Amino acid sequence: MPETDILTLDSVSVLLVWTAIAIYALAFIAYAVDLATRSALAVDARGVRADAARVRVRETVGAAVGAAGANSVASDGSVDELHAEERAADAALNAPPSRRPRLIWARIGTALTVLAFLFHVAGDVTRGIASGRVPWSNMYEFSLTGTMLIVGVYLVVLFRYDLRFLGSFITGLVVLLLGGATMAFYVEVTPLADPLKSIWLVVHVFVASLATALFALAFALSVIQLMQARREARVVAAASASGAKQGAGLTKTGPRFLRALPSADALESLAYRFAILGFIFWTFTLIAGSIWANDAWGRYWGFDTKEVWTFVIWVLYAGYIHARATRGWRGTRSAWLSIIGFSAVMFNFTIVNLFFKGLHVYSGLS
Amino acid sequence: MSHSRSDADARGASEADDGSEPLRPSDHVDGVAVDAPASDDIISPKLGLVGWLRWGWRQLTSMRTALVLLLLLAIAAVPGSIVPQRSADPNGVTQYFASNPDLAPVLDKLQLFDVYSSAWFSAIYILLFISLIGCVIPRTQHHWKALRARPPRTPARLARLDDHTESLVEIVPGQDAAATADLAIGLAETQLKRAGYRVERYDSRGVLSVSAERGYIRETGNLVFHTALIGVLLAVAVGGGFTYTGQGVIIEGRTFVNTMLDYTSFNPGRFVDPEQLTPYGLTLDKFSINYQPAGTKGEGQAGDFVAHLTTQLSGEPAQTGEVRVNHPLDIAGDRVYLMGNGYAPTITIRNAAGDVIYDESVPFLPQDKNMTSVGVIKVADGLPEQLGLVGFFYPTQAQLESGAFTSRYPALINPVVTLNVYSGDLGINDGTPRSVYTLDPTGMTQLTGGTTGVDSIQLAPGETADLPDGYGTITFDNESPAGAKGYDGSVKRFVSLSVHRDVAAPWVLAFAVIALLGLMAALFVPRRRMWVKATRDGSTVRIEYAGLARGEDPTLGAAVEQVAQRHGDALEAALRAQR
Numbered sequence A: 001m002p003e004t005d006i007l008t009l010d011s012v013s014v015l016l017v018w019t020a021i022a023i024y025a026l027a028f029i030a031y032a033v034d035l036a037t038r039s040a041l042a043v044d045a046r047g048v049r050a051d052a053a054r055v056r057v058r059e060t061v062g063a064a065v066g067a068a069g070a071n072s073v074a075s076d077g078s079v080d081e082l083h084a085e086e087r088a089a090d091a092a093l094n095a096p097p098s099r100r101p102r103l104i105w106a107r108i109g110t111a112l113t114v115l116a117f118l119f120h121v122a123g124d125v126t127r128g129i130a131s132g133r134v135p136w137s138n139m140y141e142f143s144l145t146g147t148m149l150i151v152g153v154y155l156v157v158l159f160r161y162d163l164r165f166l167g168s169f170i171t172g173l174v175v176l177l178l179g180g181a182t183m184a185f186y187v188e189v190t191p192l193a194d195p196l197k198s199i200w201l202v203v204h205v206f207v208a209s210l211a212t213a214l215f216a217l218a219f220a221l222s223v224i225q226l227m228q229a230r231r232e233a234r235v236v237a238a239a240s241a242s243g244a245k246q247g248a249g250l251t252k253t254g255p256r257f258l259r260a261l262p263s264a265d266a267l268e269s270l271a272y273r274f275a276i277l278g279f280i281f282w283t284f285t286l287i288a289g290s291i292w293a294n295d296a297w298g299r300y301w302g303f304d305t306k307e308v309w310t311f312v313i314w315v316l317y318a319g320y321i322h323a324r325a326t327r328g329w330r331g332t333r334s335a336w337l338s339i340i341g342f343s344a345v346m347f348n349f350t351i352v353n354l355f356f357k358g359l360h361v362y363s364g365l366s
Numbered sequence B: 001m002s003h004s005r006s007d008a009d010a011r012g013a014s015e016a017d018d019g020s021e022p023l024r025p026s027d028h029v030d031g032v033a034v035d036a037p038a039s040d041d042i043i044s045p046k047l048g049l050v051g052w053l054r055w056g057w058r059q060l061t062s063m064r065t066a067l068v069l070l071l072l073l074a075i076a077a078v079p080g081s082i083v084p085q086r087s088a089d090p091n092g093v094t095q096y097f098a099s100n101p102d103l104a105p106v107l108d109k110l111q112l113f114d115v116y117s118s119a120w121f122s123a124i125y126i127l128l129f130i131s132l133i134g135c136v137i138p139r140t141q142h143h144w145k146a147l148r149a150r151p152p153r154t155p156a157r158l159a160r161l162d163d164h165t166e167s168l169v170e171i172v173p174g175q176d177a178a179a180t181a182d183l184a185i186g187l188a189e190t191q192l193k194r195a196g197y198r199v200e201r202y203d204s205r206g207v208l209s210v211s212a213e214r215g216y217i218r219e220t221g222n223l224v225f226h227t228a229l230i231g232v233l234l235a236v237a238v239g240g241g242f243t244y245t246g247q248g249v250i251i252e253g254r255t256f257v258n259t260m261l262d263y264t265s266f267n268p269g270r271f272v273d274p275e276q277l278t279p280y281g282l283t284l285d286k287f288s289i290n291y292q293p294a295g296t297k298g299e300g301q302a303g304d305f306v307a308h309l310t311t312q313l314s315g316e317p318a319q320t321g322e323v324r325v326n327h328p329l330d331i332a333g334d335r336v337y338l339m340g341n342g343y344a345p346t347i348t349i350r351n352a353a354g355d356v357i358y359d360e361s362v363p364f365l366p367q368d369k370n371m372t373s374v375g376v377i378k379v380a381d382g383l384p385e386q387l388g389l390v391g392f393f394y395p396t397q398a399q400l401e402s403g404a405f406t407s408r409y410p411a412l413i414n415p416v417v418t419l420n421v422y423s424g425d426l427g428i429n430d431g432t433p434r435s436v437y438t439l440d441p442t443g444m445t446q447l448t449g450g451t452t453g454v455d456s457i458q459l460a461p462g463e464t465a466d467l468p469d470g471y472g473t474i475t476f477d478n479e480s481p482a483g484a485k486g487y488d489g490s491v492k493r494f495v496s497l498s499v500h501r502d503v504a505a506p507w508v509l510a511f512a513v514i515a516l517l518g519l520m521a522a523l524f525v526p527r528r529r530m531w532v533k534a535t536r537d538g539s540t541v542r543i544e545y546a547g548l549a550r551g552e553d554p555t556l557g558a559a560v561e562q563v564a565q566r567h568g569d570a571l572e573a574a575l576r577a578q579r
């Protein structure tokens, strides 16, 4: 291919990527407005509640039994309201797309995210064509494809769960990572170094990115879970402190949009589901990486810096899974492990790639 | 949503622990607490030695200990990515000592340059694996029994379960209520069995029920996963003893033989006898490489390395083979890897009388991506004094502004070798091992270059120069085949190879894959109980459906609804047929 062709195609790719970033930024704004307006919506929860009750009778019954037996303040208005909100939000989380509440700003956010995603895919594909190989062979390209998978997984999951309340997190993260990568890590297309000419590049890196996307979702859910758990505790505490005063203390329980979000319990079990999927992919990444290392470097494991961090992350998530199964660790403590796990993933991708010395020197930066 | 809560509720509902319940450490969220006596006024009996041991063992094999050890393992692994490790980066360690002379010995005391073989790291993972074994063995025994146990008795009050629905069936006039109930439960039994449940009928007067359980493979997967981890560790530990790695260098046209003589370094495992290696030969016929042409992006970037070899096993015809990056050569159970390459200028030295006293291709070690290389020539015999020559080789020589030479491109465009000559004692006669790649000039006299006032020797392929002090002449031989263009092929190449035998690798891989499969079963197969109960209620039969999750089971609700739906449809059809 003549060189000028490569140049133009690659710059088209960059243009597409910047367009995607700009649209993601708009989506972020729309999703943020959505969260801001949700607290108003929570007041209407009663209407939705009636709806939800019809959809899932057994949930209401089960929860009511639990609530009646669980605490003596069950008769209190604000706690009742809390449970009502929770039930409505939990039901909404599982509602199929056609039955979801009409959140106009969330819809705008999702539509913009889809649009940005299309530009993003186009940018990724043109980069791949320009380089004549899979577009995940240096830092810039990892970021490009990795963020694309984050959005892709998010959009796919939206079909099953109404996770639009994570929209501002996802688009915000992607704007930061992709914008940062395009500014700081961009390199022109260069031929692959020999060790990267391997089918394992395709498999290992792709699966690692997929795992990262799932860990990102789990992370976001765990963060909200923590906020929600704090709020729930405060509502209950405030209610028992102020007696039966209807609605008392509700104003000082944290961000208002939380009132429209699922319960900490529901958030936790959803975070767990994404984390275990991510964990499976991460385990596979570890195995595939070892096979590759055995071909390229003559040993399947050598505690190279990148290997160390992949291992650390794997152990952290194994710890998270254990924590969820350990009495006294389920809930807030295990959520912290999910957060630490994803922080390690991000650390591994940025700081370790850039500043730690090792055999994995494929950032493409010098 | 989370069915852990319903588990807690249902523990009361389901009767006392039965054999089919997975055994968990006592601090598992689903576990049955067996800790201290609940009441304070009962003075707990004094623990004897056995009691203490049992208590300690239970602590070690608890979920909490496993969790803490896992987190410790993660934390303990981190320093090894910050401080250079002897195993992965020995040069880094040397440098670290040089640049932090005060700190390095302290870190060394703490074994921070050998984190992964350090006492503290080993302690953590050994404890973890003892805990793991102590956890897995009783669970395996228990699960073995559970696999043959019958599903537990149907709880008396199914309505207390979260996932519960019921329906009423009108008895067709003239039909017997008992027969209808029996028909319904019989149908449920068949359906559940077909859906992969293990079923058991529990009928009493007036109340018929079927109890069903599925997903035993969840616990099987969990045990397989944890056991396979032990397998990985054992394979690594045992296999390491039978593993060896060695490094060698082959110059084009030369042969490497798999014996101790030809290795530049060799690391055998404990059970390897270095004298018993299979003595195969590897001849480097040609080393080919591609460089990105000048003026393109990635100019000078090297790629497509191929070492074309002729392999010779004793008693077998010679064969050709290739070693490429990512594609090692398999021979006699060993794998041969391409680790590096460089130029090996051929140097001929004649004494004052014109007799050849030295004629060798000398591997020069590349220093940068344009293959500026350094090498050492040691002439021990044949001259009045021993000579040592320290040389630079530039495949495409260019001059920096400072006047120093450099190489501008890695291929042979304008190859030049420059040499400084030292005379005196090379220090190789007293038996001290000396690297062939370095020269220790202490005690030697520098004859050219530096402050001597004599120019360094500078040669292009085919050129000859005089050695200083009338020692003789030195020639940089041109190795180009006749008719070659320019300097193509004028300098031989060498490759550095790494030979590995790793008997553990296939085992480690096998255990890792088994672990992955077990993990998938452990995480995604739902384990659940399902009950269908028929109770006579006047002129109707009340049919209840209920499910109970054992562990994480987000789809239980849907499953109960589905069972109810299918069973209702089938029962309706069956009753209609009776009419």
Ligand code: HEM
Pocket (backbone or CB within 6 Å): A318, A321, A322, A325, B024, B025, B028, B060, B061, B062, B063, B066, B070, B128, B129, B131, B132, B133, B135, B136, B221, B222, B223, B225, B226, B229, B519, B522, B523, B551
């Ligand atoms: C080498 C260290 C270990 C690693 C990497 C590890 C990893 C894991 C993983 C990934 C899971 C989730 C899969 C599943 O649910 O079956 C798990 C579950 C489990 N592990 Fe481990 N484990 C380790 C050691 C231990 C030890 C020492 C114990 C015993 C105390 C233990 C007991 C359990 C139990 C009971 C579960 C089931 C949790 C549940 O019910 O969800 N593990 N482990």
